[in-house]
Amino acid sequence: MAAQETVREGMEVRGFTADHPPDYGEILRCTHCGLCLNQCPTFRVLGWEPDSPRGRIYLMRAVAEGRLEINPDFREHMEVCLACRACQTACPATLSFGRLVEAARWQVLQTLPLSPPERLIRAVVFGGILAHPSLLALLSRGLWLYQASGVRALIRRNGLITRLPAALRNMEEMLPDRLPSRFLPTGRLYPAAGERRGRVALLAGCVMRTLLAPIQEATVRVLTRQGFEVVIPRDQVCCGALHVHAGERRRAQMLARRNLAAFTREEVDAILVNAAGCGVAMKEYGDLLKDDPHWAEAARAFSAKVRDVTEFLDAVGLRPPLRRIAGRAVYQDPCHLAHGQGIRAQPRRLLRAVGLTVLELPDGDLCCGSAGIYNITHPEIADALLEEKVTQIRRLNPERVVTANAGCLLQLAMGLRRNGLSIPVQHVIEVLDEATAG
Numbered sequence: 001m002a003a004q005e006t007v008r009e010g011m012e013v014r015g016f017t018a019d020h021p022p023d024y025g026e027i028l029r030c031t032h033c034g035l036c037l038n039q040c041p042t043f044r045v046l047g048w049e050p051d052s053p054r055g056r057i058y059l060m061r062a063v064a065e066g067r068l069e070i071n072p073d074f075r076e077h078m079e080v081c082l083a084c085r086a087c088q089t090a091c092p093a094t095l096s097f098g099r100l101v102e103a104a105r106w107q108v109l110q111t112l113p114l115s116p117p118e119r120l121i122r123a124v125v126f127g128g129i130l131a132h133p134s135l136l137a138l139l140s141r142g143l144w145l146y147q148a149s150g151v152r153a154l155i156r157r158n159g160l161i162t163r164l165p166a167a168l169r170n171m172e173e174m175l176p177d178r179l180p181s182r183f184l185p186t187g188r189l190y191p192a193a194g195e196r197r198g199r200v201a202l203l204a205g206c207v208m209r210t211l212l213a214p215i216q217e218a219t220v221r222v223l224t225r226q227g228f229e230v231v232i233p234r235d236q237v238c239c240g241a242l243h244v245h246a247g248e249r250r251r252a253q254m255l256a257r258r259n260l261a262a263f264t265r266e267e268v269d270a271i272l273v274n275a276a277g278c279g280v281a282m283k284e285y286g287d288l289l290k291d292d293p294h295w296a297e298a299a300r301a302f303s304a305k306v307r308d309v310t311e312f313l314d315a316v317g318l319r320p321p322l323r324r325i326a327g328r329a330v331y332q333d334p335c336h337l338a339h340g341q342g343i344r345a346q347p348r349r350l351l352r353a354v355g356l357t358v359l360e361l362p363d364g365d366l367c368c369g370s371a372g373i374y375n376i377t378h379p380e381i382a383d384a385l386l387e388e389k390v391t392q393i394r395r396l397n398p399e400r401v402v403t404a405n406a407g408c409l410l411q412l413a414m415g416l417r418r419n420g421l422s423i424p425v426q427h428v429i430e431v432l433d434e435a436t437a438g
Contacts, residue, residue, distance in 0.1 A: 014066035017110055020249060022060045022103040029093050030057045036087035036097075041367045042080050045384050050077045053087035053097050060104055070111045078104045080378065082371040083245050084335035089365070098280075098340065099287070105247030126248045130206060130238045131255060137183055140210035144179045166379035173418070174375070174410040176211060184209045184216040187234030190224050197227035197316065198269040203259075203282070206238045207406045208275050215406075218433035219274050219309060225436045226319050236262040239273075241281035244288070245372045253292070256285050260298050271302065274309040274429055276337035276405040277372060282306045283341065308337060310404055310428050314346035323435045324355035327399040331358050332389070332412060333365040334405035347404050347428045354435035356402075361392045368415075370407035386415040394421060401425045 016022065036053040037043050043052035050059060056077055062068035078101055085098045114122070129135045146152050152175075155161055161169060184204050200223060208216050223230050236259050240252035259282075263271060273279045281288075286300035307315075329351060337343045344365075348358050368389045369375050369382030389412065393401060401416070401423055403409050413425040 015063035015069065016107050019106075019110060020103055021107055022064070022100045023096075024061075024064050026095060026100060027057055027061045027064060029095055030054065030061075031093060032058075033092065035092060036090045039086040039090040039366075041082055041084060041086070041369075041385055042381060044366075045381050046080075051080050053081075053091075056081060056101060056104075057095075057097070060100060063107075070108055072112065074104075075108045075112060078108060080381070082335070082367050082369075082374050084367040084371055085339035086335060086365065086367065089339045099284075102244050102247070102249075105245075106249040107247075109247040109249075122246075122248070126243050126246065126251050130242060131251065133186075133206075133209070133237060136206055136210060136238075140179075140183065143175060143211070144181055147175070147179050148181075166383070167376045170375050170379050170382070170414070173414045176410070176413070179211060180213040182213065184213045184232065186232050186236055188232050190220050190230040190232075192227045192229045193224050194319075195227055196229060197319075199229040199231065199267070200312070201231050201233055201263055201266050201268040201271045203239060203271070203273040203275075203278060204232055204236055205273070205275055205278055205406070206242075207410075208278075212406055212409070212427075215274065215427045215429060218427075219272075219429045222313070222429055222432045222436055223272070223309075226313065226316070231266050231268065233262040233266055239278040239281045240288075241277040242372050244281055244284075245277075249288075252281075253288055256288055256299065257292075257295055260285070260289075260295055260302055263302060264298055268305070270307045270312055271305045272307055272309045272312055274404070274427065275407075276308065276334035276340065277407065279306060279308045280336045280340040308341060308343055308346075308404070310337075310347040310350055311341070311343050313432070314349055318350070318353055318432070318436075322354055323437065325431065325435055326355055327357065328359055328396075329356045329400045329402050329431075330361055330393055330396055330398040331364070332361065332368060332401060332403040332408055334403055334408045335365070335367050335371070337404055338365045347402075350428060351402060351431060354431060356431070359396050359398055361389070361396070363392075368408050368411050370405075370411035372407060375407075375411055382411075386411060390415040390419050390421070393423065394419070398423060400431075402428055402431060404428045 032054055040052050049055040081101050083098055083101055087097050186204050220230050237255050240255040243252035283303050283306045286303040289295045289299040351358050369385035375382035409425055416423050
């Protein structure tokens with residue numbers, strides 16, 4: 001591939017296209033100290049320098065300086081990354097590694113040709129199902145029918161599930177035990193109970209609106225009980241987090257614009273989200289659309305209002321009465337909440353406020369292997385990380401496991417079921433729903 005030249009912030013960058021390359025100035029801030037290595041899940045599993053944050057930054061720099069071309073090996077090292085951002089927490093220079101690797105994936109998508117099957121899969125998943133709520137709802141109803149008809153039970157009882165490829169097996173095993181028959185509707189307004197404390201908008205989401213709709217319903221109940229009017233804007237779509245992670249920058253920008261159009265119609269105090277990956281994506285709309293003259297300012301204003309629901313409830317305080325919930329709970333930090341947003345203490349404070357004893361896992365903020373769709377695209381590495389997490393949970397023997405992200409919840413529940421552990425896995429908001437009911 002002929003080297004392409006562009007100039008970014010006054011520095012010559014040769015190997016990337018001019019369309020949103022990894023920030024060369026940010027790359028140069030890496031001191032190669034290696035403090036990120038032990039915090040990197042892929043390095044811990046694979047033990048291979050190019051699959052560490054330091055190694056990936058070295059590869060990006062080599063491309064930027066024209067010493068390496070974007071090739072299939074470069075692509076593999078970028079895609080094996082979980083984009084969990086644990087390295088950002090460990091980095092003394094506070095590099096924004098998540099944005100670097102996302103930009104590198106976007107460059108790969110521009111530069112290397114896709115095989116026909118991959119092009120089709122990307123078109124169906126990123127351009128079709130995730131971009132159109134009606135298609136996602138149709139797929140989810142099909143999954144509900146698959147479960148309700150008894151086909152799922154038959155496949156599992158006959159052991160057919162074990163014959164599936166690892167990626168398909170993980171997809172099937174991650175499905176909740178009981179799929180909802182109805183989904184969270186958009187275009188609805190839910191009045192506050194008691195004294196009104198404010199008005200908030202809620203992201204309905206993709207998986208959260210369909211497969212995990214009961215968690216969204218619990219979110220609405222908790223917020224209204226706490227005195228907040230909740231609006232779920234009509235015409236909202238997927239936040240684009242999965243697209244950004246996969247290098248689908250253009251499609252992510254299209255979704256962001258649609259969400260801005262939907263949410264900016266509403267006058268609200270905050271825009272709430274209860275899935276950590278979605279929260280990071282929405283808080284970074286300002287960066288995603290910074291070069292869009294029509295939407296840049298609106299995107300910055302939107303991002304400034306985005307709050308994770310645990311972050312928001314911790315800040316405003318829980319209003320009594322609260323039902324005390326006794327017991328021991330493990331709290332698993334979602335990567336994009338702890339590392340991506342710096343939210344660690346808030347969920348724990350909420351759990352303790354309702355009476356739970358919070359148990360800490362060793363390396364509790366190490367990725368569980370979910371990472372968006374990583375457990376589907378890289379099931380072997382994801383399963384290795386999950387098994388380590390399940391082993392730690394087994395040793396602590398909690399009465400429940402609590403997290404604050406859809407992917408983590410489904411991944412952990414799958415791992416516990418595989419190991420014969422009947423420990424329930426809940427979202428923080430489900431615990432608060434128990435504590436604020438009646």
